[in-house]
Amino acid sequence: MPISIKGFHHAGVLVTDLTRACRFYEEVMGLTQLPRPNFDFNGGWFDLGNGHQLHLLCVDQMPGHHEPARNDRHLALDVADIEETEQRLREMGIEIGYGSGRAGRPQLFIRDPDGNAIELRPA
Numbered sequence: 001m002p003i004s005i006k007g008f009h010h011a012g013v014l015v016t017d018l019t020r021a022c023r024f025y026e027e028v029m030g031l032t033q034l035p036r037p038n039f040d041f042n043g044g045w046f047d048l049g050n051g052h053q054l055h056l057l058c059v060d061q062m063p064g065h066h067e068p069a070r071n072d073r074h075l076a077l078d079v080a081d082i083e084e085t086e087q088r089l090r091e092m093g094i095e096i097g098y099g100s101g102r103a104g105r106p107q108l109f110i111r112d113p114d115g116n117a118i119e120l121r122p123a
Helices: 018-028 082-091
Strands: 005-015 032-034 043-049 052-058 074-079 097-100 106-111 117-122
Touching: 005 018, 005 117, 018 032, 018 043, 018 052, 074 082, 082 106, 082 117
Parallel strands: 005 052, 074 117
Antiparallel strands: 005 074, 032 043, 043 052, 097 106, 106 117
16 A cells, blocks of 8 residues: 655755855745754755745755755655554555654655655645
8 A cells, every 4th residue: 555645745856056056046946945953964944935945955066866865856745644654554565764844853865766856744
C-alpha cells in the first residue's frame, strides 16, 4: 500500500553564491525572504504564497547529489501520519534519513530511484 501524501510544502534548490541568489529571487522574481532557522549550512527561504516556500541551499559547487539528503535539492511533501509513513517506508525497504524542522518536528528523507531527495513532514 502506498504512503498517503496530503500536500506540497516547499522545494529546495542548490546555489553556489547565496548573496547573488537571494538578490535574484528578491529583485527579479519579487519573492519575500522568510526567517530561517540557524542550520549548520547556509541558505535562504522565500515565500511563494499560499503556505508554499522556496528554500535555497548553499553549496561550494553543483554536484550530482549531496549526503545527507536534507542538504540537497529536494521536494518536500506533507504526510498525514509521520510514524505510519516511516513504517510503510520500512516495509517497502526504503532507506530513510532523519531530521527535525521547526519546533523539533520530525522529518524523514528518502531518495527516488534516480537519487532525487524527498522530504516527508507531518501535515
